[in-house]
Amino acid sequence: MSDLTKLTLTEARDGLASGAFTASELTDAFLATIETSNRHLNAYITTTAEAARAAASEADARYAKGEARLLEGLPLGVKDLFATKGHHTQAASHVLDAFKPPYESTVTQNLWDAGAVMLGKLNMDEFAMGSSNETSYYGPVVSPWRRRNANGDLTNDPLVPGGSSGGSAAAVAADLCLAATATDTGGSIRQPAALTGTVGLKPTYGRCSRWGIVAFASSLDQAGPIAKTVADAALMTQVMASHDPKDSTSVDVPVSDYSTELGQSIKGLRVGVPKEYRIDGMAAETERLWQQGIEWLKDAGATIHEISLPHTKYALPAYYIVAPAEASSNLARYDGVRYGLRVAGDDLIDTYERSRAEGFGREVKRRVLIGTYVLSAGYYDAYYLKAQKVRTLIKQDFDKAWDAVDVVLTPTTPSPAFAQGEKSGDPIAMYLEDIFTVTVNMAGLPGLSVPAGLSGEGTPMGLQLIAKPFDEPTLFRAGHVIEQAAGRFTPTTRWWVEG
Amino acid sequence: MEVDEATVRRIARLARIRITDDEARSLEGELSGILGWVEQLGEVDTDGVEPMTSVVPIELKMRDDVVTDGDKAADVTANAPMSEDGFYVVPKVVE
Numbered sequence: 001m002s003d004l005t006k007l008t009l010t011e012a013r014d015g016l017a018s019g020a021f022t023a024s025e026l027t028d029a030f031l032a033t034i035e036t037s038n039r040h041l042n043a044y045i046t047t048t049a050e051a052a053r054a055a056a057s058e059a060d061a062r063y064a065k066g067e068a069r070l071l072e073g074l075p076l077g078v079k080d081l082f083a084t085k086g087h088h089t090q091a092a093s094h095v096l097d098a099f100k101p102p103y104e105s106t107v108t109q110n111l112w113d114a115g116a117v118m119l120g121k122l123n124m125d126e127f128a129m130g131s132s133n134e135t136s137y138y139g140p141v142v143s144p145w146r147r148r149n150a151n152g153d154l155t156n157d158p159l160v161p162g163g164s165s166g167g168s169a170a171a172v173a174a175d176l177c178l179a180a181t182a183t184d185t186g187g188s189i190r191q192p193a194a195l196t197g198t199v200g201l202k203p204t205y206g207r208c209s210r211w212g213i214v215a216f217a218s219s220l221d222q223a224g225p226i227a228k229t230v231a232d233a234a235l236m237t238q239v240m241a242s243h244d245p246k247d248s249t250s251v252d253v254p255v256s257d258y259s260t261e262l263g264q265s266i267k268g269l270r271v272g273v274p275k276e277y278r279i280d281g282m283a284a285e286t287e288r289l290w291q292q293g294i295e296w297l298k299d300a301g302a303t304i305h306e307i308s309l310p311h312t313k314y315a316l317p318a319y320y321i322v323a324p325a326e327a328s329s330n331l332a333r334y335d336g337v338r339y340g341l342r343v344a345g346d347d348l349i350d351t352y353e354r355s356r357a358e359g360f361g362r363e364v365k366r367r368v369l370i371g372t373y374v375l376s377a378g379y380y381d382a383y384y385l386k387a388q389k390v391r392t393l394i395k396q397d398f399d400k401a402w403d404a405v406d407v408v409l410t411p412t413t414p415s416p417a418f419a420q421g422e423k424s425g426d427p428i429a430m431y432l433e434d435i436f437t438v439t440v441n442m443a444g445l446p447g448l449s450v451p452a453g454l455s456g457e458g459t460p461m462g463l464q465l466i467a468k469p470f471d472e473p474t475l476f477r478a479g480h481v482i483e484q485a486a487g488r489f490t491p492t493t494r495w496w497v498e499g
Numbered sequence: 500m501e502v503d504e505a506t507v508r509r510i511a512r513l514a515r516i517r518i519t520d521d522e523a524r525s526l527e528g529e530l531s532g533i534l535g536w537v538e539q540l541g542e543v544d545t546d547g548v549e550p551m552t553s554v555v556p557i558e559l560k561m562r563d564d565v566v567t568d569g570d571k572a573a574d575v576t577a578n579a580p581m582s583e584d585g586f587y588v589v590p591k592v593v594e
Contacts, residue, residue, distance in 0.1 A: 317536060341580075353515050353516060356515055365526075366526070369511060389548040389549070391550070
């Protein structure tokens with residue numbers, strides 16, 4: 001029965017529809033494997049077994065009546081950033097200690113309305129700030145992937161799954177859920193997907209509702225799926241996306257049936273290869289992977305065009321002004337008064353200062369302070385306004401590119417997964433993980449990471465596709481082509497599985 | 500941009516985060532490093548460029564000005580560290 005956990009989302013749905021197994025059996029299989037295996041990966045912060053079993057029972061009843069909805073009975077993991085009514089929702093932070101929201105996020109409500117089952121809340125970098133899932137209050141997440149040495153033997157160093165959606169990526173890659181919700185502000189879906197051999201989509205800004213998602217940077221945050229295949233990601237996105245009147249940045253554009261894009265021809269598709277993404281010191285194997293991706297798309301009938309996105313290198317520093325600035329504003333609410341951790345102080349201000357000092361981790365504090373500084377009197381123009389102007393130029397680079405191409409292909413990350421602690425010394429070394437992904441958030445565009453190969457050490461590498469606003473269909477179509485050519489990558493030694 | 504310890508303390512006060520002496524010293528280096536790194540934006544000519552205030556160009560949706568929510572004091576205060584009679588209880592604000 002534990003083999004049920006190895007199924008993809010669409011395979012599981014077919015199995016349930018055909019009666020090969022029940023939703024209760026499927027959910028029980030996941031709950032059992034989480035119980036024995038999660039301790040090795042720390043992907044889940046908490047499981048919601050009772051609610052999961054109840055939802056699975058209801059799903060079985062619906063299948064019996066022929067009333068199955070789009071995701072009926074399919075067990076998913078939910079990133080701790082999403083408000084899940086009555087369940088742990090802390091953005092993996094101590095400052096939101098014991099917070100259980102009396103409301104549900106729109107995105108997760110969409111999933112439950114489609115019949116999905118919640119297995120639990122997934123670990124993440126605190127307040128979504130990080131690229132390695134090493135900043136969580138609940139401890140780091142360990143990737144199910146391990147490096148192989150020259151003899152081909154598995155090494156023991158724990159690798160990071162990427163971040164901030166590290167728990168989501170690790171859980172999907174390790175078969176601890178069929179698919180997971182995640183969020184992406186500077187790369188937090190795509191980078192962990194690339195590091196774990198999974199598919200990750202950051203939809204167009206405004207495609208999915210941000211209502212009920214703990215806010216980090218409101219002009220950059222976007223919810224999206226991490227899944228085992230492009231088909232799975234398409235199905236998840238279709239359900240997660242919606243127009244939401246409760247989110248004023250939610251765009252009223254119809255959600256298409258993204259699954260119909262899979263297998264469609266990309267003959268004549270114009271693929272852009274931006275020369276500025278070829279950075280100094282880029283690993284040879286990353287460059288080879290990129291070339292391989294170009295060949296695959298060409299073989300499928302696409303035409304390849306070199307393009308220029310001249311402001312590419314300024315996206316990351318601009319992001320590290322805009323995102324912390326918005327975060328300093330969004331995190332001002334955590335003051336120990338209405339929810340979360342309160343540390344008693346001599347007076348009200350002292351209570352705020354102590355609650356926040358004890359509640360926030362190091363990286364969060366760093367970013368809140370940077371944000372406070374760049375927004376403060378005398379510095380606002382030089383930093384925040386300047387960064388917002390650079391942001392306009394980054395968007396304009398892409399606007400011009402769309403005249404010549406339909407989709408852009410780049411590597412997702414400069415290198416594959418690194419070991420725990422390897423980049424913790426210098427904040428900027430960690431920030432550089434997002435060098436290929438931040439441009440997409442800054443321009444509000446949709447981006448997909450698809451597994452495309454393994455590194456010399458046997459760890460996954462991904463390719464990123466970027467498209468015009470609301471052109472997720474092209475991403476799924478081209479992503480499917482890459483997936484068909486590259487194949488799927490799963491860890492061959494399942495060292496985290498017990499029993 | 501170098502930030503000195505006094506500036507770090509001023510920002511921490513603005514951000515309402517208590518920092519220890521050790522933290523103030525290490526943050527001096529970390530924040531200076533990050534702010535120095537973002538200085539490269541000065542290389543970009545942004546004359547005549549509008550700051551991006553709307554990610555996707557849409558009009559703000561309007562709705563009728565009617566009350567559609569409320570009467571949920573119990574829900575709203577459910578997670579409060581200290582509350583009483585539908586109020587949040589805080590240390591006395593002395594004026």
